[in-house]
Amino acid sequence: MSKSSETQTNPLREGLATRTVPQACSVVIFGATGDLTMRKLIPALYNIAADGELPPAVSVIGFARRKKTDEEFRKEQEESTRKFSRQAVRDEIWNGFAQALFYHPSEFHDAAGYKSLAERLDKIDRERGTGGNRLFYLAVAPDQFESILKNLKEAGLNKAREGSWARVIVEKPFGTDLATARELNAVVHNAFAENQTYRIDHFLGKETAQNILVLRFANSIFEPLWNSRYVDHVQITAAETLGVEGRAGYYEGAGAMRDMVQNHLLQLLCLVAMEAPTDLGADSIRDEKVKVVKSLRRLQPDNIAEDVVRGQYAEGAINGKNVPAYRTEKNVNPESKTETFVALRLRVDNWRWANVPFYVRVGKRLPKSGTEISVHFKGAPLVLFNKEATSLDQNVLVIRIQPDEGISLRMQAKMPGTSFRIEPVKMDFHYGTSFGKASPEAYERLLLDAMSGDATLFARRDEVEEAWAFVDPIENAWAQKENAPPLYDHPAGSWGPEEADELLARDGRAWRRL
Amino acid sequence: MSTETVATGIPVEIGKIDRALKKLWMDNDGVKTRASLINLAIYSEAPGSLSQNTEIISKITENHACRAIVIGADPAAKENRVEAWISAHCHVSGSGSKQVCSEQLSFLLEGPSARLLPNIVFSHLDSDLPFYLWWQEEFHEPMDPQFWAWVDRVIYDSQKWSAFGVQMKRVETAQAEAQQRIILCDLNWTRLYQIRLALAQFFDHPASHRHLREIESIEIDFAPGYRSTALLLTGWLAGQLEWTIAKSSKGNALEFRDESNKTIRVSLNETKGEPISRCVLKCGKIEMRVSHSKTGDLLDVAVGVPGQPGMSQPMPASSNDPTELMKEELMRCGQHRVYLRAMNVVRHLL
Numbered sequence: 001m002s003k004s005s006e007t008q009t010n011p012l013r014e015g016l017a018t019r020t021v022p023q024a025c026s027v028v029i030f031g032a033t034g035d036l037t038m039r040k041l042i043p044a045l046y047n048i049a050a051d052g053e054l055p056p057a058v059s060v061i062g063f064a065r066r067k068k069t070d071e072e073f074r075k076e077q078e079e080s081t082r083k084f085s086r087q088a089v090r091d092e093i094w095n096g097f098a099q100a101l102f103y104h105p106s107e108f109h110d111a112a113g114y115k116s117l118a119e120r121l122d123k124i125d126r127e128r129g130t131g132g133n134r135l136f137y138l139a140v141a142p143d144q145f146e147s148i149l150k151n152l153k154e155a156g157l158n159k160a161r162e163g164s165w166a167r168v169i170v171e172k173p174f175g176t177d178l179a180t181a182r183e184l185n186a187v188v189h190n191a192f193a194e195n196q197t198y199r200i201d202h203f204l205g206k207e208t209a210q211n212i213l214v215l216r217f218a219n220s221i222f223e224p225l226w227n228s229r230y231v232d233h234v235q236i237t238a239a240e241t242l243g244v245e246g247r248a249g250y251y252e253g254a255g256a257m258r259d260m261v262q263n264h265l266l267q268l269l270c271l272v273a274m275e276a277p278t279d280l281g282a283d284s285i286r287d288e289k290v291k292v293v294k295s296l297r298r299l300q301p302d303n304i305a306e307d308v309v310r311g312q313y314a315e316g317a318i319n320g321k322n323v324p325a326y327r328t329e330k331n332v333n334p335e336s337k338t339e340t341f342v343a344l345r346l347r348v349d350n351w352r353w354a355n356v357p358f359y360v361r362v363g364k365r366l367p368k369s370g371t372e373i374s375v376h377f378k379g380a381p382l383v384l385f386n387k388e389a390t391s392l393d394q395n396v397l398v399i400r401i402q403p404d405e406g407i408s409l410r411m412q413a414k415m416p417g418t419s420f421r422i423e424p425v426k427m428d429f430h431y432g433t434s435f436g437k438a439s440p441e442a443y444e445r446l447l448l449d450a451m452s453g454d455a456t457l458f459a460r461r462d463e464v465e466e467a468w469a470f471v472d473p474i475e476n477a478w479a480q481k482e483n484a485p486p487l488y489d490h491p492a493g494s495w496g497p498e499e500a501d502e503l504l505a506r507d508g509r510a511w512r513r514l
Numbered sequence: 515m516s517t518e519t520v521a522t523g524i525p526v527e528i529g530k531i532d533r534a535l536k537k538l539w540m541d542n543d544g545v546k547t548r549a550s551l552i553n554l555a556i557y558s559e560a561p562g563s564l565s566q567n568t569e570i571i572s573k574i575t576e577n578h579a580c581r582a583i584v585i586g587a588d589p590a591a592k593e594n595r596v597e598a599w600i601s602a603h604c605h606v607s608g609s610g611s612k613q614v615c616s617e618q619l620s621f622l623l624e625g626p627s628a629r630l631l632p633n634i635v636f637s638h639l640d641s642d643l644p645f646y647l648w649w650q651e652e653f654h655e656p657m658d659p660q661f662w663a664w665v666d667r668v669i670y671d672s673q674k675w676s677a678f679g680v681q682m683k684r685v686e687t688a689q690a691e692a693q694q695r696i697i698l699c700d701l702n703w704t705r706l707y708q709i710r711l712a713l714a715q716f717f718d719h720p721a722s723h724r725h726l727r728e729i730e731s732i733e734i735d736f737a738p739g740y741r742s743t744a745l746l747l748t749g750w751l752a753g754q755l756e757w758t759i760a761k762s763s764k765g766n767a768l769e770f771r772d773e774s775n776k777t778i779r780v781s782l783n784e785t786k787g788e789p790i791s792r793c794v795l796k797c798g799k800i801e802m803r804v805s806h807s808k809t810g811d812l813l814d815v816a817v818g819v820p821g822q823p824g825m826s827q828p829m830p831a832s833s834n835d836p837t838e839l840m841k842e843e844l845m846r847c848g849q850h851r852v853y854l855r856a857m858n859v860v861r862h863l864l
Contacts, residue, residue: 010714010717010718011726011754011755012717012726012750012751013717013718014851015853016707023719024718024719049827050830052711052712052829052830055719057719057825092809092812092828093812096826096827096828129719129817129825131719131721432614433547433549433614434551434579435577
């Protein structure tokens with residue numbers, strides 16, 4: 001997106017790449033023996049290398065507590081990459097890639113471990129030509145951030161030498177409320193400036209999420225209709241058939257609101273509702289997204305229940321198989337008040353979206369999995385087709401984020417025959433059908449972007465804090481001991497509690513059938 | 515992606531192709547989806563080209579859904595003959611059990627009927643989709659301006675040209691008559707894509723930019739018949755780095771001057787193997803080397819001082835197989851500004 005200096009000054013790059021070029025660097029992964037590293041990060045880096053997009057000098061240093069050698073680390077990563085990689089692992093590529101993998105055992109709080117890390121990085125710079133560029137990836141729980149960042153700063157690793165850079169990638173959750181998000185940002189900024197900080201939200205690395213901007217701003221037919229004059233309402237759904245799947249420890253403290261709405265779904269809402277940016281620079285896009293979050297009408301503690309419905313799945317069935325209630329899942333409090341389902345009615349108070357509700361729902365153990373955005377247009381005036389006094393279906397534009405990424409448009413057509421019967425038909429575009437090539441994993445794209453210095457698909461501090469500022473009153477209302485809005489049960493395998501349907505029914509609308 | 519050709523070569527009358535295509539889809543069992551992003555026409559006069567190109571289309575459509583129009587022509591035949599077939603190439607999509615199908619229309623044009631080419635193509639294009647023409651022959655005069663004006667991309671392989679200058683002039687004439695609308699796609703250029711990428715990445719780091727001015731010599735090893743590919747690679751480097759051709763250039767020993775009048779020597783060496791099996795840039799003491807690995811589909815990319823341990827990494831190599839070259843070309847679909855700059859240098863080296 002934003003142009004790097006390399007594309008401007010290396011004339012041999014002209015015409016070879018339409019994206020920013022990643023720079024040689026050392027990628028230091030904190031939490032190198034964790035799940036994220038094994039399942040996502042190293043497989044993503046391997047795939048980038050196999051596609052020929054990883055500069056040869058890029059080196060990866062795993063930083064974790066357990067004692068092990070470089071060779072042991074390489075062996076472990078090879079096994080997991082063979083299991084989780086998007087493309088089959090080829091020995092001749094892996095062997096070269098593995099030589100760039102190193103392991104640095106240290107406690108996160110041990111200053112000596114960072115001093116020796118700095119020395120090791122200098123050595124790698126000299127031997128492999130990484131040019132002093134460092135990318136620190138915090139693939140650890142947020143309670144480790146402070147210790148790691150403080151030690152990085154004390155070892156001087158947060159500052160790059162002239163002509164080089166140092167960046168940090170922070171994994172979600174970015175706090176649990178506004179106060180903790182601010183604390184976390186302060187901790188990060190104590191060591192790294194905002195322009196060095198990359199907050200990763202893997203939803204934004206998905207091809208279809210990126211395509212929302214292309215759909216809106218590269219096609220002239222949609223944008224003139226993309227406002228309150230023509231749009232009746234917008235729905236955003238993120239449904240999962242899965243339950244907590246071993247994440248109960250985290251999920252009990254987070255719930256659907258913090259886990260999905262505050263970050264992923266508000267990000268999608270921003271992409272749908274934002275104004276056209278002045279250019280494709282990271283800050284131009286993020287400026288427009290922040291304006292949307294700021295325009296979200298804040299919900300008042302007294303009437304949260306009017307606009308937000310929370311639910312929790314009870315015993316039920318998914319795909320014909322019985323599944324237990326949330327409260328009986330392993331490591332879940334039998335009296336848990338954690339929401340596994342949320343439905344919200346949101347208002348974006350600006351000129352474009354005045355009086356257009358945005359309905360957002362997210363849930364676990366729903367009948368099918370899928371994430372999509374649907375834009376429901378206002379109906380035709382029925383001047384010509386009102387004789388049978390039945391209303392026509394609305395035009396609906398659906399952007400499917402996952403699975404089966406694509407776009408469909410519902411419109412009205414006359415049924416063949418002598419009578420004038422009108423039926424809805426669907427124009428459907430599937431990525432998988434039209435483009436045989438598999439999309440890269442979100443982490444591949446995001447790692448490349450971070451190495452290239454392109455922060456467009458990463459959340460900025462003000463985006464994160466504004467999102468918490470919106471979510472906090474809801475969480476606070478739910479946390480009240482008395483008069484808290486109710487938590488509704490719904491059977492697993494249903495589309496949430498009835499109250500979620502009533503949220504739309506009160507406005508004369510209904511959830512789209514996925 | 516698994517591949518199945520559900521129907522190969524159902525003979526049809528040319529005037530009834532649309533009807534036959536409709537029937538083809540009506541007869542399917544509902545699990546097949548027809549898809550098309552481009553019109554891809556292939557023209558060849560080689561004997562047996564229809565079946566060879568059908569195989570190529572079958573593989574191309576795994577990744578690029580299209581309306582394929584495959585034409586086998588023999589303008590020199592004495593007998594007049596026109597025949598047509600329809601077929602479909604179906605592949606199970608990566609996302610599930612759905613079969614995604616591309617249509618193929620095949621035509622055999624012999625004798626005077628070969629002149630029907632523009633009409634045949636015009637009347638069978640899928641509307642509103644871009645029109646790519648893969649011209650597997652040399653270009654002949656006269657170049658029909660009305661025909662070429664319809665083409666969005668013309669794909670050819672300059673490596674097969676017998677007279678490079680004449681052919682290039684004809685392509686450029688067609689392009690001019692089409693008011694610059696055609697984009698020129700040379701598979702000989704596509705062949706160089708991964709090597710160019712490997713060479714370019716040596717200079718990505720700001721600290722490496724100075725090495726561009728320090729290039730003193732280049733060695734390129736090319737296979738018999740691929741001198742034009744080696745020249746195109748040379749033309750790319752010279753065009754992008756603004757070198758001028760020195761009068762002392764001769765045969766395979768070429769010389770260029772940079773803006774400071776420094777001499778850059780390029781030596782082209784014919785040797786058996788891949789079209790370009792090795793390219794070495796020497797910048798002072800540093801040597802940047804890109805060579806084909808023994809496995810063939812990877813490049814060994816290395817930089818360092820000769821005799822001392824350096825950095826090396828495998829990178830993907832372009833395949834010389836025409837199907838793979840086409841797949842790569844269709845995936846990249848770049849503009850041709852850099853190519854034209856390289857060609858302009860090559861023209862003066864011939």
